[in-house]
Every structure is written in C-alpha cells, then in structure tokens.
Amino acid sequence: MSFTPNIVGFACQWCTYAGADLAGNLRAKYPPSIKLIKVPCSGRVEPEFIMEAFANGADGVLVGGCHFGDCHYKTGNYKTANRMQILKQLLMDSGFDPQRFRLEWISGAEGYRFAEVVEEFTRDLEEMGPNPLKGGNGHGR
Amino acid sequence: MADKIKTAFLLAGGCAGCEMSVVDLSEALVDALGSLEIVFWAPTVADVKYKDLEDMPDKSIDLAFVDGMIRNSENLHTVKVLRQKSKVLVALGACATLGGIAAMGDLHTKEELFNKAYKTSFSTDNPDGVYPTPEYMLDGKYHLTIPTFLDNCSTIAQVVDVEYFVGGCPPHPSFVGHLVGAILSGKLPPAGSWLTGGKAVCDVCKRNPALTGQERLPVGEIKRTIDGTPDMEKCLLQQGYMCFGPVTQGDCGGSCLNVNIPCRGCGGPIPGIKDFGARCVSTLAASMANEEVAAQFIEKYNNMAKLVYRYSHTASKLNHRIAEHKEH
Numbered sequence: 227m228s229f230t231p232n233i234v235g236f237a238c239q240w241c242t243y244a245g246a247d248l249a250g251n252l253r254a255k256y257p258p259s260i261k262l263i264k265v266p267c268s269g270r271v272e273p274e275f276i277m278e279a280f281a282n283g284a285d286g287v288l289v290g291g292c293h294f295g296d297c298h299y300k301t302g303n304y305k306t307a308n309r310m311q312i313l314k315q316l317l318m319d320s321g322f323d324p325q326r327f328r329l330e331w332i333s334g335a336e337g338y339r340f341a342e343v344v345e346e347f348t349r350d351l352e353e354m355g356p357n358p359l360k361g362g363n364g365h366g367r
Numbered sequence: 368m369a370d371k372i373k374t375a376f377l378l379a380g381g382c383a384g385c386e387m388s389v390v391d392l393s394e395a396l397v398d399a400l401g402s403l404e405i406v407f408w409a410p411t412v413a414d415v416k417y418k419d420l421e422d423m424p425d426k427s428i429d430l431a432f433v434d435g436m437i438r439n440s441e442n443l444h445t446v447k448v449l450r451q452k453s454k455v456l457v458a459l460g461a462c463a464t465l466g467g468i469a470a471m472g473d474l475h476t477k478e479e480l481f482n483k484a485y486k487t488s489f490s491t492d493n494p495d496g497v498y499p500t501p502e503y504m505l506d507g508k509y510h511l512t513i514p515t516f517l518d519n520c521s522t523i524a525q526v527v528d529v530e531y532f533v534g535g536c537p538p539h540p541s542f543v544g545h546l547v548g549a550i551l552s553g554k555l556p557p558a559g560s561w562l563t564g565g566k567a568v569c570d571v572c573k574r575n576p577a578l579t580g581q582e583r584l585p586v587g588e589i590k591r592t593i594d595g596t597p598d599m600e601k602c603l604l605q606q607g608y609m610c611f612g613p614v615t616q617g618d619c620g621g622s623c624l625n626v627n628i629p630c631r632g633c634g635g636p637i638p639g640i641k642d643f644g645a646r647c648v649s650t651l652a653a654s655m656a657n658e659e660v661a662a663q664f665i666e667k668y669n670n671m672a673k674l675v676y677r678y679s680h681t682a683s684k685l686n687h688r689i690a691e692h693k694e695h
Contacts (some may be wrong), residue, residue: 236513273645277684308652308661315665316648319672321474359685 231233231285231351233260233344236275241333242290246338248337254342260288265343267304270290277326283360286326286351288343293331303331304326306345311317371430372551375407375420377449378524379442380469381435381588383411385460388537389432390418395544402551407431411618421448428453428551435463437521438469438680440501441514450527457562458523461536461633464561465643466681470520471673473680479517520681532561534616534635536678544620561616568612568630572621574602579588585656589664592629595655603629604654611675613650614640631677642684644675 237243243264249256265271268291276287282334291303310329315323328347332340376386389396393657406428431453437443450456461467471663472480485498489548501515524528533546546562549555556562569575581601590607597603603610603624605670610629616637623630637644648671654690655661668674676683 234538243404273648274640274642277645281684293499304657307658308655309649311658311661312648312671313653314646314664316671316675317685319474319670320676320683321672322685348598 228256229336229352229356231259231348231356232283233286233288233351234279234284234310235262235288235290235344236265236271237262237290238292239264239266240305241296242268242286242330242340244334245290245332245336245340248334249340250337254338254341257347259351260344261262267299267302268306269297269299271306273309279350280326280357281359282323283357285296285354285357286328286347287325288341288347290332291328293327293333296333305336310351315356322359323354324348326357327348337360371402371404371552372610374403375428375431375449375453376405376412377407377409377431377445378411379433379435379446379463379469380438380656381462381521384537385432385434385535387465388413388460388535388540388543389520392539392544393563395547399547399551402636403547415661417445417448417607420445423452424558425451425595426454430455430457432459432539433455433463433523436461437517437523437526438468439514439516443517443526444520446523446526455530456523456527457531457533458529458540460634461534461678462633463523464534465679466522467519467678470679470681472605473519473686474672477516481516491599514533522681525681530558531555531679532635534563534633535559536633537621539619539622541620561638563616563634563635563638564618566621568615568617568621568624568634571617571619572602572612573598574603574624576602585660586654587660589655589660589667591667597627606649608664609651609668609674609678611647611650614643614646632675633678636679640646643679644683647675 237246242264252357268289271289279287291306294303297303314324316328317327330343332343374568378386407413407415409417428620431449433446433449433456439444442688458464462469469556478619485493486496499513501513505511512578565652579600586604588607597606597608608629611632612624612630613639615630615632616634619634630644639648652661655664680686
C-alpha cells in the first residue's frame, strides 16, 4: 500500500490562504495531503506550533506567507524568515530531518503555484516515508 | 503547635547543587526547622538508607523534594518509592523539571557517551577498554551490582506525578526561602503548577531597555560571550549577545546578568510556553535585523539544539527518545 503523507499547513490569511482558495477556483489539481490552518500572518506561526505538529506525527509542515514587501503587517514575514531559518537548523541539530519542513512565499494570485508546492512537497515526503515520531512520543498526553 | 511537617529530600541524577541551595538558606533554614521535621535526606545530608524510606508507611511524608533527573535504574526506583511515600512531591531545580545539563546526553547514543567518558577523553587512561558493567563478580565470590545506565534521561514528571515544579540551576537560595515560607503558610497554587513569580528574567534585569531608556533596535551583529567584554549597563541582546532572558522565569533575580553573563534559561519557561527551545528561537530571531544576521547566528553557535535546550532537552517536544516509564 502506498503511503500518503499528512501535511500540516499554516497559511497566512492575506496571501497563501487566498492562494489556496484561488487554486480551488481555478480547479487546479493537487493531492489531498495538506490540512490548512488559517493564521492572521506567517509571523504568528510560532516555531512551537511546528514542533507540536511534528511531535504529534505530522509527516510534513508547510508554512506559507506573503512575498517580501507584501506583508499586510509590514514586517511579519521578515520575522518568519529569520525564525524558520534558525528552526531548520534546530531541527537538524535535534536529529530530525529538516526536509520535512518547508517555508514558501505564495501570494493570493498564485493559485497554481500553491498546487505545485503541495504536489512537490507531497512527492518528496512520499520518498522520505512516515515521520519517525508517528504515534506520539509521550508528550502529547 | 500542630505537628511538624514531615519533609524529605532525595537526590536523583543531579549534582546536589539544589541541596546546597537549600543549605545556603543557613539561619532561615534553622528557623524553619521549628516547623519542619526532616525524615529523609539522602544520599547527601542525613544518615538514612533507601531501605528506611522503603519501610515508611505510604503517604507518611507531607512534603518531598526531588532534585536531579532520572538517569539510571537507582534514580528510577527511589523516585517511584518516594512518590508512594509522600503526599506532595516537588521537583526542585532544572534537572528535575526539565532534564538539566545531563539531558543533552540524549542527543548522543549511549555508545558515544561511554566511548567519550571511558576511552577517548583527554584524561582517560584505559588501555584495556574496560567499561563499567551493572554486575560484576569479584574474586569469584563477591557478586557486586551497580545501577544500570538507562537509555535516556527523564524528568521526574515523566516518571511519576509531580505536584509542584521549581526551576533554576540551582534555585536561588532566597527563592527557596520564599518557597519554604509559602509551603509553611499553606499558600500554594493548584497541583501541577510551577512555583514561580511568573515574571521573565528581563522583568528583574537592571539592563532592561524599558528601564534604562535605551531605544530597542534590531540586532545587526551576533556575538558570543568570548567576543569582547559586554557593556555592563546595556541590554545584552541589544549588544548582540544571545540572552534567553525574555522567555525564562526570573526568580533568580537576574543573577547571571548581574555578572555580565547572558541568561541560558535554567529558570525554566515562563508560563504559557510549551517548548522552551522553540520559543527561544522565536524570540531571538524576531530581534535580528535580517536573514544574514540569522545565518551568522547559526554559524557562530555550532549546535542549535544544545544552545536553546541547554537545560530543557528532556522536556522538549521533539525529544524522540522519551521515557515510557510512567505508569498510567
């Protein structure tokens, strides 16, 4: 049986979430592997949320924000860029594959881009296999 | 006067620094002894044996403190026994609550740790490569045993239920004093809480830009503690020295900051934080000017996990070698 990855997506309501909406309107096809969570800004996504998702068995986490200069709150995505860069290193140093985490800038006009990213990420995760923490690590109680 | 409060102290896998902190209360501790009766304090202070603890009736100890993490089979056993014998169990210090320094060993395999400790370290002279074994037959007739080194560290709360948590490496004596006072007066929060002032280190730090009137600017250059001498008056984060003060409980009164050393988070996370290291990343990254500075940070500090989880690796979300000892 083939493995279908489970992706948790954090999407900024001003761009990536709108982009996902547009992907639907455009009838763009992408795998049903992503579960989107709408957030006010990618800057609202705490690295803790991503840790929590992985600890609870998510195979991949996608954070989607606005392109630089497009942030509705002016600097939110710049902070996200700093955070996620360091978080990737933290995941790696903790012995967790940082490829399972992805940060993408997708605007509200890029419906096809959203579909493309999800498809690509799903394919990568299928190759990587399930999250080794699947089933929880005792912290989820 | 009512009966004295029966108190116990147990050192698990720690260094006894937390107990030194209790002893450092000096006169205050002597005064408190009027209402405390120490029934067990092992293996450091009192002349009692683990067997004496095992022989006590269940729930006969009113207040028990554990310092140190669960590192070997002895720690695991004694903590479970102590839980059974006590009404209220307090995890005292960074190791008992979060895993402490030794928990960073969980980022390596047991083989790596043993190899370093008994073979490759600079001061080791072990040509035969002898490793300690849990059991040993001496002269063919003496059967000797030592506790087994477990595959991973655990915090006390991962093994048994804990009523209260106290952070710090070690907890500041004055805070231990407040704690004993609070316990004696019975003014305690609901079980499962951290006993803390609830304020961050920045709140008690004299360098806080909010107090000194400095303007808070994005950090443009990352420094390590070995790079020059920090200005005593200015916020360390503002000078580029990575300090965990914003996310750490400030019951220490900012002790490290007072001597020009950045906070490394021994006090434990301020309320509301679920994963200390991840929140550190969040806070520090938000203060950096741009991605180049973040890249410089990654380059200068060679292991991010050991930096941000200095005292809290066992309690981290991603700690995949988590103990499954707890009986539900």
